[in-house]
Amino acid sequence: MRLPVKKTYKLYVGGAFPRSESGRSYDAEGANVARASRKDLRDAVRAARDAFPKWAGMTAYNRGQVLYRVAEIMEGRRTQFTELTGDEAEVDAAIDTWVWYAGWADKLAQVLGSSNPVAGPYFNFTVPEPTGVVGVVAPEEPPLAGFVAHLAPVIVGGNAAVIIASEKRPLAAVTLAEVLATSDVPGGVVNVLTGRKEELCPVLAGHMDVNAVDLSGVGDERAELERLAADNVKRVVSNGDGQSPWHVAAFLELKTVWHPVGV
Amino acid sequence: MTEIQKRQDRSPVPSAFDYAPAPESREIVSLEERYGLFVGGEWVEPKSGESHPTISPATEEELAEVAYAGPEDVGLAVDAARDAFDNGWSDIAPSERAKYLFRIARLLQERSREFAVLESLDGGKPIRESRDVDLPLAAAHFFYYAGWADKLEYAFPNRRPKPVGVAGQIIPWNFPLLMLSWKIAPALAAGNTVVLKPAESTPLTALLFCDVVRQAELPPGVVNIVTGDGRAGAELVKHPGVDKVAFTGSTDVGKEIQRAVAGTGKKLTLELGGKAANIIFDDAPLDQAVEGIINGIYFNQGHVCCAGSRLLVQESIYEQVIAKLKRRMGTLRVGDPLDKNTDIGAINSREQLEKIRELVAAGEEEGAEIFQPPCRLPEKGWWFPPTVFTNVAQSYRIAQEEIFGPVLSVLTFRTPDEAVEKANNTPYGLSAGVWTEKGSRILSMAQRLRAGVIWANTYNRFDPASPFGGYKESGFGREGGRHGLEPYMRFE
Numbered sequence: 001m002r003l004p005v006k007k008t009y010k011l012y013v014g015g016a017f018p019r020s021e022s023g024r025s026y027d028a029e030g031a032n033v034a035r036a037s038r039k040d041l042r043d044a045v046r047a048a049r050d051a052f053p054k055w056a057g058m059t060a061y062n063r064g065q066v067l068y069r070v071a072e073i074m075e076g077r078r079t080q081f082t083e084l085t086g087d088e089a090e091v092d093a094a095i096d097t098w099v100w101y102a103g104w105a106d107k108l109a110q111v112l113g114s115s116n117p118v119a120g121p122y123f124n125f126t127v128p129e130p131t132g133v134v135g136v137v138a139p140e141e142p143p144l145a146g147f148v149a150h151l152a153p154v155i156v157g158g159n160a161a162v163i164i165a166s167e168k169r170p171l172a173a174v175t176l177a178e179v180l181a182t183s184d185v186p187g188g189v190v191n192v193l194t195g196r197k198e199e200l201c202p203v204l205a206g207h208m209d210v211n212a213v214d215l216s217g218v219g220d221e222r223a224e225l226e227r228l229a230a231d232n233v234k235r236v237v238s239n240g241d242g243q244s245p246w247h248v249a250a251f252l253e254l255k256t257v258w259h260p261v262g263v
Numbered sequence: 264m265t266e267i268q269k270r271q272d273r274s275p276v277p278s279a280f281d282y283a284p285a286p287e288s289r290e291i292v293s294l295e296e297r298y299g300l301f302v303g304g305e306w307v308e309p310k311s312g313e314s315h316p317t318i319s320p321a322t323e324e325e326l327a328e329v330a331y332a333g334p335e336d337v338g339l340a341v342d343a344a345r346d347a348f349d350n351g352w353s354d355i356a357p358s359e360r361a362k363y364l365f366r367i368a369r370l371l372q373e374r375s376r377e378f379a380v381l382e383s384l385d386g387g388k389p390i391r392e393s394r395d396v397d398l399p400l401a402a403a404h405f406f407y408y409a410g411w412a413d414k415l416e417y418a419f420p421n422r423r424p425k426p427v428g429v430a431g432q433i434i435p436w437n438f439p440l441l442m443l444s445w446k447i448a449p450a451l452a453a454g455n456t457v458v459l460k461p462a463e464s465t466p467l468t469a470l471l472f473c474d475v476v477r478q479a480e481l482p483p484g485v486v487n488i489v490t491g492d493g494r495a496g497a498e499l500v501k502h503p504g505v506d507k508v509a510f511t512g513s514t515d516v517g518k519e520i521q522r523a524v525a526g527t528g529k530k531l532t533l534e535l536g537g538k539a540a541n542i543i544f545d546d547a548p549l550d551q552a553v554e555g556i557i558n559g560i561y562f563n564q565g566h567v568c569c570a571g572s573r574l575l576v577q578e579s580i581y582e583q584v585i586a587k588l589k590r591r592m593g594t595l596r597v598g599d600p601l602d603k604n605t606d607i608g609a610i611n612s613r614e615q616l617e618k619i620r621e622l623v624a625a626g627e628e629e630g631a632e633i634f635q636p637p638c639r640l641p642e643k644g645w646w647f648p649p650t651v652f653t654n655v656a657q658s659y660r661i662a663q664e665e666i667f668g669p670v671l672s673v674l675t676f677r678t679p680d681e682a683v684e685k686a687n688n689t690p691y692g693l694s695a696g697v698w699t700e701k702g703s704r705i706l707s708m709a710q711r712l713r714a715g716v717i718w719a720n721t722y723n724r725f726d727p728a729s730p731f732g733g734y735k736e737s738g739f740g741r742e743g744g745r746h747g748l749e750p751y752m753r754f755e
Contacts, residue, residue: 114730114744114745114746116726116728116729116730116744117728118724118726118728118729119403119726119728120724120726122721122724122726124726124728124729126729126730126744126746131734211735222526223525223526223527224525224526226521226525226526227522227525227526229521229525230518230519230521230522230525231518232690232735232736233514233517233518233521233533233535233735233736233737233738233739235739238528241754246422246754253715253734254715254730254732254741254746255709255714255715255716255717255734256715256716256717256729256730256731256744257709257716257717257719258716258717258718258719258721258724258729259705259719259720259721260720260721
């Protein structure tokens with residue numbers, strides 16, 4: 001009889017898989033899962049900030065291909081994800097979500113931007129740009145499809161993400177981090193934390209170098225977190241628009257450029 | 264640098280040509296002695312019993328007594344807006360709604376001189392600016408959004424847009440009527456009703472706008488105007504009957520408002536402060552750039568959230584630009600806002616003047632070098648001469664904080680990377696300017712500057728079709744354009 005080799009479920013920060021600097025773990029789904037500290041969260045924000053310019057600077061076509069690559073790698077691990085979630089349909093939905101958003105990367109500017117007919121001799125246009133570092137609190141359920149539904153729209157537009165996984169069912173998210181690590185998503189663009197939301201969310205919402213937060217996976221503490229988010233005028237999404245380009249738009253800025261027309 | 268240019272630099276700044284006074288007549292404006300609140304289509308006395316004079320900043324003359332709304336007054340205005348929303352306005356055919364807005368646009372055009380004079384009288388801005396900028400843009404804003412009212416489903420394909428309900432709107436004192444139009448036009452086009460609170464120091468054009476509302480025969484309660492100070496604004500923000508809050512003003516107050524609406528589910532847009540970089544590269548057309556610098560910081564006495572208040576000059580042209588700038592500053596005419604020759608009018612309030620003085624003193628204390636062209640300031644009223652600081656370090660308060668006055672801080676850079684680094688080194692992100700003849704550099708800078716509006720080889724241009732709003736702590740949401748409708752819609 002062969003003894004199976006068990007996996008250690010760790011954090012995913014800056015493209016690496018560290019344990020929590022605090023050395024803590026908590027029991028979830030029968031495994032010892034890393035329990036991220038406030039310091040881990042701050043490290044994750046820094047990793048995201050460092051990764052942001054390169055990811056935002058890639059062409060939209062390139063970002064679209066990277067997201068599609070995530071779907072490809074996930075597809076190859078369907079069995080593993082189905083074991084973790086116990087729901088094959090959820091795994092399919094998660095993979096298809098990546099494919100759907102992958103196709104949006106190079107269409108956002110056309111749907112969300114505009115050329116503006118101002119009353120004067122100026123060329124004037126508006127383009128969407130990523131807001132920067134986005135903190136996401138993933139919903140508790142479904143653990144995989146919910147995670148992907150709130151992560152993909154954030155990064156497809158060029159943002160870097162710090163995402164807190166489902167507290168009760170974090171294993172699929174950690175396994176997804178392994179997919180991200182092997183699918184051309186630059187390290188630091190997605191940082192996955194597991195642990196107590198109660199402990200992590202206030203630090204995320206109040207962090208002065210986070211530009212926007214998606215609080216969809218938050219329970220009763222939403223009002224307090226929204227208050228903390230005001231400290232640096234964060235963009236706050238509380239439920240999201242479902243699978244749509246408007247969910248992406250919630251994490252995009254609009255930049256308008258003027259230039260005179262003349263000879 | 265040539266010999267001639269050096270001499271220019273040392274020579275006294277040429278004083279302005281003498282111009283005979285060319286004052287615009289105030290006759291066209293007829294002021295009431297006191298104004299109530301405009302609620303449900305009627306003038307009502309404030310339940311608060313409170314009122315204060317509104318003062319002309321150019322003469323310190325009391326122009327009229329204006330009501331200060333209390334909590335009960337704000338509540339009545341919100342009720343009136345709710346009533347109008349539930350009983351008619353949201354059901355009216357969108358094409359008819361559009362026609363009301365077209366009417367308002369036309370009325371503003373017809374009465375533009377009256378509004379322009381009143382704006383300059385109450386706020387202190389030069390009549391040339393209120394006449395040529397504020398009024399045409401305000402009318403254009405209503406005209407632009409009028410056309411959207413019956414085309415909303417084309418603005419938001421696949422989304423089934425619906426009005427939010429009652430919008431509570433708070434506007435600043437720097438462009439009183441223009442900010443009113445930025446708030447009210449998209450809100451009404453989208454089918455909402457509004458309660459708007461003008462700034463305490465500049466309520467008069469909003470109150471005159473009530474007469475336009477009457478002339479346009481807008482149903483009662485669709486537009487409600489409650490005057491007052493910050494307390495009335497706070498009441499409006501927290502009133503449970505308000506579905507959407509729109510605020511233009513300081514970042515500090517914006518943060519308080521964001522905290523106040525936290526957890527309520529109210530929609531929120533914030534247009535807050537700025538400390539914009541205006542970046543001049545060595546290949547820029549310098550004379551045009553200097554005009555852009557002047558327009559960027561001295562337009563509307565620098566009371567502009569997107570003012571180009573940090574000038575970033577490439578080192579190789581620094582001395583030349585500063586010499587040209589100082590010469591040009593010497594030709595600016597400071598004085599009577601109603602004089603058609605005036606370039607820089609009065610500082611909006613005593614409080615604002617004190618804030619400018621404090622920051623200018625801090626600039627001198629921290630070691631920056633100050634230059635002000637000689638100019639005679641009127642004895643009465645609140646004035647500040649056009650001012651430029653050189654030898655400014657990034658850490659100085661005058662390089663970090665929004666002064667909101669005619670005060671420019673000059674920094675230098677060597678490479679485009681350094682310019683981007685310095686320009687983005689602020690919690691704000693409202694606007695930026697770039698001056699260069701090189702097209703690829705313009706586009707590269709436009710991409711890398713973290714700000715919502717980029718003016719390339721121009722500055723301080725506005726248009727109802729052009730979305731305006733900030734990155735970072737300059738706020739969120741856009742005003743103007745198709746994008747400016749979104750904050751006033753909900754989607755099913």
